[in-house]
Amino acid sequence: MAFTAEHSLRCRKDFPALTRHLPGPKLAYLDGPGGSQVPRAVIDTIADFYQTCNVNTHGQFAPSQEVDRRMAAARAAVADFLGAEDSSCISFGQNMTTLNYALSGAIARTLQHGDEVVITQLDHEANRGPWLRLKDQGVLIQEVRLMQSGRLDESDLAAKITPRTKLVALGAASNALGTVNDIALARRLTRAVGALLVIDAVHYAPHFPLDVKTLGMDFLLCSGYKFYGPHVGVLYSRPGALDRLPTDRLSVQDPAAPYRIETGTLNHAAIDGLRAAVEYLAGWGSGASLRDRIVDAMSGISAHEHELAKFYHDSVRSIRGVRVWGPDFSGRARAPTVSITLENATAAEAAAALGKQGICVWDGHFYAARAVQVLGLTERGGLLRTGISMYSTRDDLQRLLAGIERFTLDLP
Numbered sequence: 566m567a568f569t570a571e572h573s574l575r576c577r578k579d580f581p582a583l584t585r586h587l588p589g590p591k592l593a594y595l596d597g598p599g600g601s602q603v604p605r606a607v608i609d610t611i612a613d614f615y616q617t618c619n620v621n622t623h624g625q626f627a628p629s630q631e632v633d634r635r636m637a638a639a640r641a642a643v644a645d646f647l648g649a650e651d652s653s654c655i656s657f658g659q660n661m662t663t664l665n666y667a668l669s670g671a672i673a674r675t676l677q678h679g680d681e682v683v684i685t686q687l688d689h690e691a692n693r694g695p696w697l698r699l700k701d702q703g704v705l706i707q708e709v710r711l712m713q714s715g716r717l718d719e720s721d722l723a724a725k726i727t728p729r730t731k732l733v734a735l736g737a738a739s740n741a742l743g744t745v746n747d748i749a750l751a752r753r754l755t756r757a758v759g760a761l762l763v764i765d766a767v768h769y770a771p772h773f774p775l776d777v778k779t780l781g782m783d784f785l786l787c788s789g790y791k792f793y794g795p796h797v798g799v800l801y802s803r804p805g806a807l808d809r810l811p812t813d814r815l816s817v818q819d820p821a822a823p824y825r826i827e828t829g830t831l832n833h834a835a836i837d838g839l840r841a842a843v844e845y846l847a848g849w850g851s852g853a854s855l856r857d858r859i860v861d862a863m864s865g866i867s868a869h870e871h872e873l874a875k876f877y878h879d880s881v882r883s884i885r886g887v888r889v890w891g892p893d894f895s896g897r898a899r900a901p902t903v904s905i906t907l908e909n910a911t912a913a914e915a916a917a918a919l920g921k922q923g924i925c926v927w928d929g930h931f932y933a934a935r936a937v938q939v940l941g942l943t944e945r946g947g948l949l950r951t952g953i954s955m956y957s958t959r960d961d962l963q964r965l966l967a968g969i970e971r972f973t974l975d976l977p
């Protein structure tokens with residue numbers, strides 16, 4: 566089922582934040598890479614949780630059994646969202662960063678002095694910092710080069726993965742430049758040397774269908790608030806991969822996957838809301854199973870977002886005094902996130918002026934600080950980033966383009 570511009574306009578009615586009438590200019594939320602809005606179904610689910618079963622899990626009474634049922638349903642829905650083998654592959658946590666720290670801390674206990682871990686210059690700090698700290702225990706960190714084109718140097722990736730490599734940490738898509746990395750290549754290279762692959766899919770998950778089983782992932786992380794859900798981190802672990810890891814956990818905690826890495830009481834209401842977000846997305850697709858509907862919906866949303874992002878990319882590129890960073894839309898898969906710099910304004914100045922016009926875009930490095938540094942943009946205040954979501958419209962982008970053009974009027 567195609568997700569058309571008409572579907573996109575229709576879906577806006579499901580998001581209370583998009584239908585609010587406020588004094589001042591209408592808000593254009595083009596900040597999806599920082600976090601998306603949530604549909605009413607998610608808000609209602611969370612409210613319903615607090616009204617009906619705000620108790621802890623594993624009790625001998627009805628509301629607790631209801632929480633157990635909802636948590637199982639959430640794991641099953643997220644397993645379908647990612648294409649996982651089953652719900653025992655899905656662990657929840659506070660956010661992606663916290664889960665990745667827990668994962669890296671556990672894996673660190675299995676590494677020895679002289680082992681190597683490969684990270685990239687393109688990744689968000691959340692998939693660099695947790696691995697960089699392993700330097701303290703004598704692990705050698707190799708960093709794959711980012712090229713000025715906004716793509717990783719794949720020959721450098723291949724060269725840095727050697728028999729000494731124990732793990733590769735790689736982003737599926739860049740939240741700063743929209744680059745989509747070649748995960749299949751990374752999987753082939755890591756398999757050849759028996760290294761683990763940890764994929765940060767936080768920016769990828771809102772824009773493309775995922776299929777962790779086919780990709781042969783070991784670990785993959787994403788974050789609910791980027792795909793129309795609440796703030797919940799998700800860790801996928803290949804069957805058996807988590808069971809062997811010496812995670813931080815209490816002696817009384819269930820040592821089996823997926824619980825092995827889940828410390829303390831989870832945010833049950835938010836996890837229930839995450840299930841509602843997945844089901845909301847699936848509602849835009851067709852097919853016999855939830856998984857079929859998710860894949861169909863995400864494929865349609867992906868194509869629609871791609872078209873809008875290409876329109877913005879091609880239009881903004883032709884404005885005098887604008888430089889677009891990152892790959893263009895002609896070749897490989899590309900996330901619908903476009904970052905620019907302006908000749909006569911910093912990204913912060915532009916974002917502030919646009920913010921006054923109700924246009925929500927981000928400026929800076931968005932925690933992809935290493936990438937911004939390698940591109941030589943740190944001193945200039947980084948990038949002005951526009952993100953397309955399922956509810957973004959051409960009108961939002963035209964207002965943004967007009968706002969950007971105003972900056973260039975006094976250029977010689």
Ligand SMILES: Cc1ncc(COP(=O)(O)O)c(C=O)c1O
Pocket residue numbers: 598599660661662663689691692736738739740765767768787788798932
């Ligand atoms: C690509 C990417 N990875 C990781 C993160 C961190 O996610 P979380 O906020 O869930 O820790 C973000 C957040 O912006 C991101 O964009």
